[in-house]
Amino acid sequence: MAEQRHEQVDARERRGAPDRERPGRHAVLEEARAWEALVTTARRTVADQLVVGTSGNVSVRVGDTVLVTPSGVPYDRLTPDDVTGVDLTGRQVLGTLRPTSELPMHLAVYRTTDAEAIVHTHAVHATAVSTLVTELPRVHYMAGALGGPVRVAPYAAYGTQELADHMLTALAGRSGCLLRNHGTLTYGTTLDQAYDRTAQLEWMCRLWLTAASVPGLEPSLLTEEQIAEAGERLRGYGQRD
Template identity: 40%
Template sequence: MLLEKEREAIVTFGRKLITSQLTTGSGGNLSVMNREANLIAIKPSGVDYFEMQPEDVVVMTPEGRIVEGDKKPSSEVNFHLGLLQSRPEINAVVHTHSVYATTIACLNWELPAVHYLVGYSGNKVPLAPYATFGTQALADHIAAAIGHYNACLMANHGLVTVGPNLATAFAAAEEIELVARIYYQARCIGNPVILSDEEMAVVGEKFKTYGQKK
């Protein structure tokens, strides 16, 4: 089976999307690219996360040709392929419908640095304009909006995060959802104080040495 480890990771982290309350039903999607094989594993469209098996995960070329799997790939395959092709340091994409991030996206707001954990994206989380799900227009909007950031809100839709591996992209989705909740709650009380770009630059440098490095 091609990309066995990547397909198993899609199953594992797909279930975590549900248990971490980052999406519901079969919503959201994930992909992982194996740069050496030049192949991408992506969640199949409309398949329940707890019923999905590694062999259900679709394997594709970066150009979108299916090379293994008998199911349709995610309806959002366009923006997965676009992101994985546009930035060589990206090997994984996670898309969620997490409640607080989506709430901010439905207001058509960016997510500012109300908390330093927004650094999982950068000094903010930018916003991509609305387009119908699954369209090339949506893929183009996300590619233009995300730039060098590791997360992007999708207007009236949800959140997308990227990373060098699936664990990192998933962690970004979790932390950005936390920051979105903090921002929502702070706005309910008053006007939150936003961290400066200079402080977020310091945070970004500290993130580079955070945790246990090999």
């Protein structure tokens, strides 16, 4: 029996501190459901090869609480007990696992936009493009879904306020940007929308790299006006109530 109790204690320590030692409060039902959706989205980024291992991160806002993937934990190991949340100042209010190191970027977006969800990836084609240009060439009208031509934020070390500041500048009037030598960040009013914008951004980067690789030919590009027109049309895209 003593050995069994010892094993139970070890298991709790591997998962984090016992419940009585968890900081703050327990997740309410809405937060628990949002956490489940967040974990599903995080796992999707791996399945769709937008991240490798524990790179990238996902967050969702529930009221004044930001649920976010924890630092260095493989997404397939996350459980309902691992819910990790902070307030808009960055103070941890849910869970014991340390939040992602990119928390400054997530909080900067939530403080300055209407974002309800954020997806950050290290998608290979988008990251490759971020090393080549200061703005993704206007190769496809889906840039309109992100608010216009996608900018590249200057490089800064990951997890720093400097990177968050560069990102906000690149995001002005946009819902997505590239991070030089780093990856992508997109946001939306739902996790599905934020994820779709990430996937579309990666696809556009792959498209441009493919077209630009043909010897002796240059891809035709759209004008900013054409991108803006597409953006207006895309606002009414899909099913309506």
